[in-house]
Amino acid sequence: MVLALLLSPALLWLLALIILPHIELALLSLRERIAPRTYAASLAQYRTFFAEPLYWGVFVRTALMSALATALTLLVAFPVAWVIAKVARGRASSLLFVLCLIPFWVSETVRALGWLILLRESGVLPTLLVRLGLTAQPVELLYHDATILVGLVYTSLLFMVVPLVSSLESLDNSLIEAAYNLGGSGASILRQIVIPHAAPGITSGCIVVFMLTLGNYLTPNLLGGKNSQWFTELIYTQFIVRFNWEQGAAFGFLLLGLSTAMVALGLRLSGQRFVDVMRRA
Amino acid sequence: MSTADLSVEQLDKRFADHVAVDRLSFAVERGSFFSILGPSGCGKTTLLRMIAGFTVPDSGDIRIGDRSMRAVAPNRRPVNMVFQHLALFPMMSVGDNVGFGLARRGVGKVERARRAAAMLERVGLAGAAHKRCDELSGGQRQRVAIARSLVLEPTLLLLDEPLGALDLKLREHMKLELKQLQAAFGTTFVYITHDQSEALVLSDRVAVMNHGRFEQVGTPQQLYYQPETPFVAGFVGANNRIDGRATSVDTELVELVTPQGWTVRARRSGPIAPGDAVAAFVRPEVASIERDAGQLPPQMTCYAGEVQSLLFDGANSAVLVVERQTRFEFRVALPQTGRLADLAPGARVLFGFDPQRAICFSTAAGAAGPTSAASADSANA
Numbered sequence: 331m332v333l334a335l336l337l338s339p340a341l342l343w344l345l346a347l348i349i350l351p352h353i354e355l356a357l358l359s360l361r362e363r364i365a366p367r368t369y370a371a372s373l374a375q376y377r378t379f380f381a382e383p384l385y386w387g388v389f390v391r392t393a394l395m396s397a398l399a400t401a402l403t404l405l406v407a408f409p410v411a412w413v414i415a416k417v418a419r420g421r422a423s424s425l426l427f428v429l430c431l432i433p434f435w436v437s438e439t440v441r442a443l444g445w446l447i448l449l450r451e452s453g454v455l456p457t458l459l460v461r462l463g464l465t466a467q468p469v470e471l472l473y474h475d476a477t478i479l480v481g482l483v484y485t486s487l488l489f490m491v492v493p494l495v496s497s498l499e500s501l502d503n504s505l506i507e508a509a510y511n512l513g514g515s516g517a518s519i520l521r522q523i524v525i526p527h528a529a530p531g532i533t534s535g536c537i538v539v540f541m542l543t544l545g546n547y548l549t550p551n552l553l554g555g556k557n558s559q560w561f562t563e564l565i566y567t568q569f570i571v572r573f574n575w576e577q578g579a580a581f582g583f584l585l586l587g588l589s590t591a592m593v594a595l596g597l598r599l600s601g602q603r604f605v606d607v608m609r610r611a
Numbered sequence: 612m613s614t615a616d617l618s619v620e621q622l623d624k625r626f627a628d629h630v631a632v633d634r635l636s637f638a639v640e641r642g643s644f645f646s647i648l649g650p651s652g653c654g655k656t657t658l659l660r661m662i663a664g665f666t667v668p669d670s671g672d673i674r675i676g677d678r679s680m681r682a683v684a685p686n687r688r689p690v691n692m693v694f695q696h697l698a699l700f701p702m703m704s705v706g707d708n709v710g711f712g713l714a715r716r717g718v719g720k721v722e723r724a725r726r727a728a729a730m731l732e733r734v735g736l737a738g739a740a741h742k743r744c745d746e747l748s749g750g751q752r753q754r755v756a757i758a759r760s761l762v763l764e765p766t767l768l769l770l771d772e773p774l775g776a777l778d779l780k781l782r783e784h785m786k787l788e789l790k791q792l793q794a795a796f797g798t799t800f801v802y803i804t805h806d807q808s809e810a811l812v813l814s815d816r817v818a819v820m821n822h823g824r825f826e827q828v829g830t831p832q833q834l835y836y837q838p839e840t841p842f843v844a845g846f847v848g849a850n851n852r853i854d855g856r857a858t859s860v861d862t863e864l865v866e867l868v869t870p871q872g873w874t875v876r877a878r879r880s881g882p883i884a885p886g887d888a889v890a891a892f893v894r895p896e897v898a899s900i901e902r903d904a905g906q907l908p909p910q911m912t913c914y915a916g917e918v919q920s921l922l923f924d925g926a927n928s929a930v931l932v933v934e935r936q937t938r939f940e941f942r943v944a945l946p947q948t949g950r951l952a953d954l955a956p957g958a959r960v961l962f963g964f965d966p967q968r969a970i971c972f973s974t975a976a977g978a979a980g981p982t983s984a985a986s987a988d989s990a991n992a
Contacts, residue, residue: 512712
C-alpha cells in the first residue's frame, strides 16, 4: 500500500504521458484517410515509408550518424572519465566533474546558437583561420555532417562521462597494478582488465547517448540546417507542416523500433543484460 | 653478493610530511623466506612497492638477481607480487588468471593452458582452471594468487600481508601452506606483515622495521631471545616493559627503580650509566608465580603481588598481577599443567623472574630510537 503510494507519481506519469499517448499514436499510425473525416484501418503509412527512398534513406542515415556520434562520444569521454575517476584526487576530481556539467547550465538552444556564432561563415573561427593565413577566404563551417557530429558529441558528453566514471571508480587499482606486475602493457591492461570491468558502464552510456542522439531535433537542425536530414525533422514536418498525423505517428513508431533494435543489438554484442546495465547508469 | 637475490642499497623515500624509508640497506639470500615486520605506517608497504616498481625511490638502488632496477619498469622486473586483497581478475577464469602473465610473454594458447594447469596442480587446485574466481574459497583464492605469480618463475616473490583478510583458522592453515609452498618452489619470498606470529613462524630471517629503518635483522629466535632495541623487545612477542632509572650498573646486571619505587634487576644490553633512563623487558613465560615463598626457584627475586585478572587463552594463558607496594601491572604466563588455573582475582601471590633472563636497554634520547609510545605491556599476540 505504502509502496503503491510512493510509486504513484511515477506510475501516473508513465501512464498519462507515455503509455496513453503511445496507444493513441499507434492507433493513428494504423489508419488511412480515405475521405474527409473518414478513416480506415490500414498499413498505408508504413508502406509509404518503405516506398519512398528519401524516407528510409534519412532513417538509415540518422541511425548511422547516431551510432557514429555515440562511438565518438565514447572515445572522447573515456579519457575524461579516466582522469576524473583514477588520476585526479579529491577536490580536483569534483572540479573536473563540475566542468563537464557547466555547459548544461545553459539551455541546449543557447548552446547550439553559440556554435552558430563560432562556426558561421562570418563567425569567429572562419575569421580566425583567415587571420592566421590558413584559408584565403572565410569558409562555411556550418551545415556539414562533421559539424552535426561535433554538436552531438558535445551535447552527449556528460551522459557518457557519468556512467563511465562510476564504473571506473569501482575498479580496484590493485587489479591494474597486479596486471602490470604480471607483465601487462598499457594496451593489454586496457583491453583485458579495464574495458571488461567498465563494460556495463560503457554499454549504459552508449545506450543513453544513442537514444538521446537519435531523438535529438534541435542540434542537427540548427547545425546541419537543410542538409541535416535527421529523422526527427521528418516527423516534425509530418505533424506540424503537413498536418499528416498518421504518417508522423508511423514515423515515430519506426524510430522507436529502431532505437529498441539498436539497443538490443548493442547489448547482444557486448554480452550485457539490460537490467545490470541500467543499474549502473 | 652473488648469492643475494635482492639487495637494497641506501634506499630513501620521503613524502611531503614524513620519511617513509630512511637510507635502508639490506640483502636477501637466494631461496630464503625473508619477512619485514613492522607496525602500520612503518614504511614496509612503501619499501615493497619500490621493489615492485610502483613507487620511485628518491635515491639509492635496488638490485634483483644482481641487476639494477633503477630504470626498469614494473612490468619488466623479474618480480611478482601477491597483493593484500589478492587482486585476482574477476573477469577471467582461474586458468586465465594464471595464464595472464604467460600470455603477456607471448606464450601460445595451448602451452599457456598446459602450464597454467600444471601450476594449479602443484598448488593443489588441479582441475580448477575453468572455475570463476568467486567460486573458490579464501584459501583457494590465495593459492591462485600465488600460482599466478610463480608460473612466471620470478627471481623474487613479494607478498603484501596476503593473510590479513582471512579468518583466524584459515590464517593458521595458510601459514603452514605458504611455508610448504616456499620450500617446494625454492623461490625467494619477501613477505611483509604486521603480525609477528606470521613473521616468526614463516621466516628464515625477519627484519623488524620502524620509522623507515630496520631496528634489527635476524632469525626469529634471535629477535625473540636477543632483541637489540627496546622497540624489537616490545614488538616481537609479549613482553612486560618496566620503565625507570638505573640505580646501579655492573658488568652484567642493571638495577633500576620505577617512578613508583619498584626495584628490579635485569641483564644489561649496551652501555648504561647509573642515572640513565632505562627500560627492562621481561617475557611472561620467564616469570613465575606461586602461592607460597620457597616454591620459586632460588635465583629469582621474589615480589609480593595480587592477582588482578586471569587471562585464559589455552596454552597462552596468563595472569595479570599487580606488585603490592607500587601497583605495577605485570603479566605472568600460567603453567600449562593447569596447576594455578584456579587463581581468583584478589588472591595474594608471590612472583618473580630470573634477572639474567630479563633484558635492560637505555632509553636516553638518541640511544635506542623512539620508544616512548610503547606501553608497559606490549603484548600483541
